Amino acid sequence: MTYSVKEIFKTLQGEGFYTGRAAVFCRFTGCNFWNGNDLDRINAVCKFCDTDFVGINGCNGGKFRSASLLAREISRIWGEEYFGRYVVLTGGEPLLQLDSALLSELHNNGFEVGIETNGSIIPPKNVDWICVSPKDLNRMILREGNELKLVFPQNDICPDNFVDMNFQHFYLQPMYSDYLALNIDLAVNYCKNNPKWRLSLQTHKYIGIP
C-alpha cells in the first residue's frame, strides 16, 4: 500500500488528554468530509477545518511506498530516544489510509499510536489512543474510544448527544474562527454547568509551535 502524507513533524500534543506530550504528528492527505478547497467549504460536511491537508508538499511530506518506509521516516523524525515514543496519525482523515500493516510497523518501532478521527470510519484493531471529533451525527459510526473531543459550538450538534457513548474523557474544544473569544466563553460556561465535560484548548496555537 502507498501512503500519501502531507507533512510529518515532531511537536507537543496541543489538545485533549495528552496535551503537553511529545509526539510525532503524521498528517495524511485527504478527507472524506471536505475536499480542502475553500470555495467548497459551504457544501462540505465539515465547514470549519483549520488545516491544510491537500497534497504531499508539507515538511517531510511525500508518497511512502510501504508501511515500513513510512514507519522508518516517523522513527527518524522522533529521534533515537526509545522511551515515550508516541505518534499521532491525523489529517485530513487518517482512517482513509491507516491499515493494520502500518499499525504493526509503528508498534514494531516502539511507538504508541494515537489517531485523530472524525468518527466516520472504523479503525483497525489495536490503535492505542482513539480521539473522535464528530462533525455529523448521522455519519458517526465510531461511538467508542478514549476521548471524545467536540469542536464547540457546532450547529445541530449538542454535547448531550454523546454522554451515553463509551468514551473515557469528554472535551469541548472552542472552534478556531473569527469568533474564537466568544466560542471560548461558550465552552467555559458549558463546562462549568456540565462537569462531565472539560475544556480542550489548542495550546500549540497559543505558544506558537506546530
Ligand SMILES: C[S@@+](CC[C@H](N)C(=O)[O-])C[C@H]1O[C@@H](n2cnc3c(N)ncnc32)[C@H](O)[C@@H]1O
Ligand atoms: C484537522 S482534524 C484531522 C483529524 C480528523 N479529520 C478529525 O476531524 O478529527 C484534527 C483536530 O482538529 C480539530 N479542528 C479542526 N478544525 C478546527 C477548528 N476550526 N477549531 C478547533 N478545532 C478544530 C478537529 O475537530 C480534530 O479534533
Ligand SMILES: Nc1nc2[nH]cc(C(=O)O)c2c(=O)[nH]1
Ligand atoms: N501541536 C499540535 N497538536 C495537535 N493535536 C491535534 C492536531 C491535529 O491537527 O490533528 C494537532 C496539531 O496540528 N498540532
Ligand code: SF4
Ligand atoms: S473532518 Fe477533520 S480533516 Fe476533515 S475537514 Fe473536518 S476537521 Fe478537517
Ligand SMILES: [Mg+2]
Ligand atoms: Mg491541528
